[in-house]
Amino acid sequence: xxxxxxxxxxxxxxxxxxxxxxxxxxxxxxxxxxxxxxxxxxxxxxxxxxxxxxxxxxxxxxxxxxxxxxxxxxxxxxxxxxxxxxxxxxxxxxxxxxxxxxxxxxxxxxxxxxxxxxxxxxxxxxxxxxxxxxxxxxxxxxxxxxxxxxxxxxxxxxxxxxxxxxxxxxxxxxxxxxxxxxxxxxxxxxxxxxxxxxxxxxxxxxxxxxxxxxxxxxxx
Numbered sequence: 001x002x003x004x005x006x007x008x009x010x011x012x013x014x015x016x017x018x019x020x021x022x023x024x025x026x027x028x029x030x031x032x033x034x035x036x037x038x039x040x041x042x043x044x045x046x047x048x049x050x051x052x053x054x055x056x057x058x059x060x061x062x063x064x065x066x067x068x069x070x071x072x073x074x075x076x077x078x079x080x081x082x083x084x085x086x087x088x089x090x091x092x093x094x095x096x097x098x099x100x101x102x103x104x105x106x107x108x109x110x111x112x113x114x115x116x117x118x119x120x121x122x123x124x125x126x127x128x129x130x131x132x133x134x135x136x137x138x139x140x141x142x143x144x145x146x147x148x149x150x151x152x153x154x155x156x157x158x159x160x161x162x163x164x165x166x167x168x169x170x171x172x173x174x175x176x177x178x179x180x181x182x183x184x185x186x187x188x189x190x191x192x193x194x195x196x197x198x199x200x201x202x203x204x205x206x207x208x209x210x211x212x213x214x215x216x217x218x219x220x
Contacts, residue, residue: 008165080137085110085117096212135193136200142182143197149178 033042033052042048053062089110092102101113124133152168153175168174186194 012166081114081117081121084121085114088117089113096208132193132196135189136197139186139189139193139197142186146179146182146186149175149182 029049033048037052037055042051045051047066050062050066053059053065088097089102091097092099092113101116102110103112105111152171155162156171156175
């Protein structure tokens, strides 16, 4: 939000607009895939779209699609790194992490926290299975979305006159629906992932209470 010229407008358009476009594209691809091949075969394949293309007689296009998917993976990783580095940056600025990590270069780039984020990601990626990392990331994202929805309902109740650059229509319906959907998806995760996630949260809470809480700046 700090890097947008008009966060109240730009973020709303970007988030909602990208969701609408992505949902439309996914639905078109899903309908086309099910129309071309049985959903049972698609569900059992680790590469459903490439399988469909091979089945309809386009093996070269299938190979090109698989290669494109591999090439596109770094863009997703960079997006996650970009977001996580900004979270660490705010934590360092609030002294929940060493404050020196929040310093920026002469051009205003948070180089230190970006390198720190890359090292943390490399450490976890090197010692944990990728499926476990993905499942934990999903659990964290669902929890964050649930917290946002809860905060929205609480703030609407406690501060109804607060300025809201982005207004949510039918706030109780949207909020409760978001909470219910996120909790349902979280419950569908493997039990091992839920236990790992609970353990990480307990560890994070302990670090906060024993270290970060005393260093945090209440004014921020």
